Amino acid sequence: MNKPALRYGICLMVLSSICASFGQLLWKIATINETLILLVAGFALYGLGALFMISAYHFGPLSALQPILGLNYVLSMLLAVFVLGEHMNLLKCIAVFLIVLGVVFIATGEKS
Amino acid sequence: MILYIFFFFLMTLLGSIASLFLKKAAKSAGIFALLKNPHLYAGIFLYITAALLTIYVLRFFDYSIVMPCTSLTYAWTMIIAKLFLHEDITKRKKYGLALIIAGASLIMFM
Numbered sequence: 001m002n003k004p005a006l007r008y009g010i011c012l013m014v015l016s017s018i019c020a021s022f023g024q025l026l027w028k029i030a031t032i033n034e035t036l037i038l039l040v041a042g043f044a045l046y047g048l049g050a051l052f053m054i055s056a057y058h059f060g061p062l063s064a065l066q067p068i069l070g071l072n073y074v075l076s077m078l079l080a081v082f083v084l085g086e087h088m089n090l091l092k093c094i095a096v097f098l099i100v101l102g103v104v105f106i107a108t109g110e111k112s
Numbered sequence: 113m114i115l116y117i118f119f120f121f122l123m124t125l126l127g128s129i130a131s132l133f134l135k136k137a138a139k140s141a142g143i144f145a146l147l148k149n150p151h152l153y154a155g156i157f158l159y160i161t162a163a164l165l166t167i168y169v170l171r172f173f174d175y176s177i178v179m180p181c182t183s184l185t186y187a188w189t190m191i192i193a194k195l196f197l198h199e200d201i202t203k204r205k206k207y208g209l210a211l212i213i214a215g216a217s218l219i220m221f222m
Binding site: 021024025027028030031039043046072073076077079080081084086087088091092094095096097098099101102103104105106107108109110 | 163166167170171174175176178179180183186190202204205207208209210211212213214215216218219222
């Protein structure tokens, strides 16, 4: 596997993760403010994220790229605290850590 | 309370089935075959339904609670793969599944 291609694939996955997290953030804000346009924008961002993800698959194996989806959950927590002002506690952090670990295990779980 | 847990389960199950259909559709050779493939439309329909359910649940719960629960999609994908596609699940994947269920349960019940 050539390194520059994989790096590019990882960048695309990170972009995908950012788009998906922000898209879903817009959904949450849309439910708070009851604005339709934010809902649509959220879908659009989410779709963009999906496109980035599909493009990324050209540049590396799933086992290297899919763990990056764990970033979604970390980003969600950060956005929840710093944008939405939601409460954070140790249990939630532990839960996200467990989930991210689980995602990495599943993504790298195929015998090669 | 039970109703909301049911919604969490349903939205992740639908999301999982949606990605299954989309994956099947992605095997189409070329864009015209893709557009003719019913799996594409089933996948899109299920995905939008799952998204709408997610948005509905977001009305009542914090973003920091709903989003980690979407990881249950991984759980469903694995159950479907084992039961309906007869795929083998490696030990590591089972540990990963346990970790995700543990994390999601922690979020849901705390």
